[in-house]
Amino acid sequence: MLVRKGWTTKVFSSLALLATLATTLVTADEHSHKYTELEEVVVWANSVGPFSNRQETYEYFQLPYCKGEGKVEHRHETLGEALLGMELVNSGISIRFGQSKAVTPICSRRLLTPQDVKTFSYAVAHDYWFQYFIDDLPVWGMVGTRDKETEQVSLYTHQNFEFEYNGDQIISAKVTPGQPVPLISSQAGLNVDFTYSVIWKSTDKEFKSRFERYLDSDFFENKIHWFSIFNSLMMVLFLTGFVSAMWIRHLRRDFARYDKEAGLNDFDHDLGDDYGWKQIHGDVFRPPVNPMTFAAFVGTGHHLAWTSFFVILYTIFGQEWTERASIMTATIFIYALTSMISGYSSGSQYAQYGGRDWVRVMFLTAAFWPASVAIVTSLNNTIAIYYTSSRAIPFGTVMALLFIWLCIVLPLTLVGTILGKNWAGKADFPCRVHPIPRPIPEKIWYAEPIVVIALGGILPFASIFIEIYFLFTSFWSYKVYYVYGFGLLVFCIVMLVTASVTVVSTYFVINTEDYRWHWMSMATCGSTAAYVYIYAVYYFMQKTKMYGLFQTSFYFGNTALACMAIFLILGSVGHYAANKFIMRIYRNVKLD
Template sequence: MCRTWRIRLGFLVACLVLLSTTSHADEHNHIYDERDEVVLWMSTVGPYHNRQETYSYYSLPFCKGPKEVISHYHETLSEALEGIELKMSGIDIEFLVPVPKQKYCSVKLDATKYKDFVYAINNQYWYQMYMDDLPIWGVVGKPDDRNPDTYYIWTHKRLDIGYNGKQIIDVNLTSESKVELKPGKTIPFTYEVIWKKTNTLFKDRFDKYLDPYFFQHRIHWFSIFNSFMMVIFLVGLVSMILMRTLRKDYARYSKDEEMDDMERDLGDEYGWKQVHGDVFRPANHPILFSALIGAGYQITAVVLFVIIFAIVGELYTERGSMLSAAILLYAITSPINGYAGGSLYARMGGRVWIKQMLLSAFMLPVLVCGTAFFINFIAIYYASRAIPFGSMVAVTCICIFVILPLTLVGTVFGRNLSGTPDAPCRVNAVPRPIPEKKWFMEPMIIIMLGGILPFGSIFIEMYFIFTSFWAYKIYYVYGFMLLVFIILMIVTVCVTIVCTYFLLNAEDYRWQWTSFLAAASTAGYVYLYSFYYFFFKTKMYGLFQTTFYFGYMAIFSLALGIMCGTVGYTGTSAFVRKIYSTVKID
């Protein structure tokens, strides 16, 4: 059932954005008859210490086998964006047909080819292959342990293929026959195929790539427990504010209302009630603010749905399916963006709604694509695996012909259905002066402190996510991720409510941007953590690897910040409306 769901999801993605060039046969249904063609795809090659720095497999002077034509080929947009490039190996493999050791090609080393192989060996280059969607890794070669000027390359690929019925279950590569590299030498490459029957079920074939010890050891469970206790503490703190502190405020304000005007003027009035005429004043820069809120709603929906689909459908087992699902979901959830941003902008009295809609639709895609294309230019300079021009055109078409129209539809519905101002208090014509307050009650300080606890709730999970993306670990514990996501949302809302209460109690009504940025500052701490991870947990170096790492971490942090900021503002907005709607205002 899960397998059928994944196939249908891939089909929908292909139809929506023209992701596939062809889509039929073996690798899609994973069913083979005896002597059916089995394709060995050569994918990428790159340094072991940075799995995201990839080059085409044939950027090194490897040779192809004699087979020139295959019955099917496919590469999706998500594969192209992830740097997955499939090239036919030319090696002839048929289902259940063993192949004894035999030569499939040879390479004569000139000075250039020799230097390329030596550079790859010195930088610990690994290459990746695929067979029936199963990833296979191999090492290019190794230096001599006793003589550092001598290098060896592995020339024999032994493929042990496990099968169950008509399905391929397991593929193991053994690199053998190391040959010394010397300029002018002709190096033959050989392969061997051995078929072995296994009792492992097809649905369990990906388990060998998972590392349960890494993802489910004690520190993971401890972090969840620690975050859960933080949630209980914060919910209790907010409840205390709502039930005790606000009750005292209400009692004090009710007593003030019983005084006559002379007593009230001589009294010492203070607190959040004093800004009732300004608290619902539209935020500064309403176009940008409403666009960020709209994008935040969309990102939150996409993240939640992707996590759920990953749990139900095990998307990590399908090459590029995670990114395909994200692209599909981001496109079809565009009405959420338009509805949330458009209705908020209308309630703030905004009139330039087309400008707001365009900013809401294109703000995040432009930032993401701009960063990715900048990194892409650097990748082209370094001859790395770059995003093809056709993929850039496809992404542009998605934004113009899918995201923009759906955002327009959502904006129109949002303005007409929930775009009427409905603040419980009348807004004063002239803004009230903001009194002086202690330094720790300034909005900038609140913003800086607001992200500490939310970051603390996801700190451990960030390590696992970073390791799965930047190292050779496959992230599959999406049940943990869903739990951490829920905890993050609760902690973010609680923290921003507390921060906003203190801000309003200091008679500062600039709560909209403060609540958004206080929650969004979580992303700032994540980005700072990425510096620690880069210098102490990776072995990356050089302009390309540094730009690649910090560029994509900036995209990740930006999306996280917009999501947290939106959740924080939404919870705080409900809190503010609640406390002011229950107070009698003269």
């Protein structure tokens, strides 16, 4: 604890006393992960839901489970937990640290009504499972079992908890359901005993290794993953070599030809080769179509790119994948605290091309991505409410997000826009813009922007294809993605690939005397998002067993948001590289 100078000795002593008392009284809990002998270990019930539909979750006690004795309380949720539908409730199962138990009733004998039997039967027939959190360790178990031949469903009525501990810390936790009881819908009532047992085992495993059992190293660190990284690195070397060769060979030849033409007299100049990118020097810095929207796209893309970079770094150094919903919470606050980036980028981009309505571009930039997320989330939330799912976002969480946008995102975007238009908004173009636009000549079919855009997204998609598969498997299936070092490397690779491909494509287009390079440079590698979405459709149909309106809407809605983010990130990076390229080559040419 740091104490400022100037505080009185009395205040200092009081704070020291309070700290000492807090340390003495709070010696063991699930926050410190240290327990005393026979201290209560809370079993937090999180959710139930169908095994094939990971996002379709419901509150644990929506199934008529038996509640243990004692007060059943809700645990305080973080912002990320609320957004991910985590609602932890004390199950009432009495477990004490280090105390093994034989078969023990969770509560008194329970009479299941015909409706309860019907509810459990539906859950078992649809392969429902439940999730607990014990000392922040997730544990899972099936609700029941189904005979594939007779279609008879049976409810598991016993839960066997197995713990490993080292000293005063829990290293692992596991629950194994058992004692199936057949469920018959025609029964007037069914008496069941919900029971549990506890086994504690000592181990010499270290506390820091407690999450290793959840990690599938054979899946994420196999030869295919390493080969994919190596292949992407080779692609980067090839592309950077190609761009360098273009600079050395083609551009030097162009500079030499233009310098030669500049030395000719008017008659000889008319007989020269009048073609190439120099001919559009009076139009190449013409403002893009709909400059306000374009500026908002560029600013949002830069913002999302830096947010992604910082989140990956935060996760690598903080090991935040081990904490419940911490990555979601961190992403929200990193996005909010870096909002100045979007304002600065969009404000400078808009001002450079003569834009004056900077207030509107600021609001558009600040609201575009949050509004897109809000629209998709609202549709999904409506479906979640209809299904009474725990994935429905509470009203208080919505208000908290709105507060973050109003009090952090909007003011920082305003500051960034003002700085961008004042510090970097001056048009420093090497060529003046002609008042009358030059007609764009006809060109061969493969030089059309739409073709260049369609082909431009292939190489970036190829560089991230394998990583996309691992991310999809992690998010939509039951794998814990933890190789964020690989993720950072792939992120850097795709940025380099995007810059290289966009520079080559831009040179190709302006060399056909087409000065519409702004939107083209954004869409060239931004088209990677379309390939990702097509792959997502294939993944949904071939690699998952998802079904129903709930999961389909969540899958395709959230995937659409991810693809939009990919478009904006790669598009803004591509435009940045193309802009630097355009500025550089026109500064090196003698103009008439």
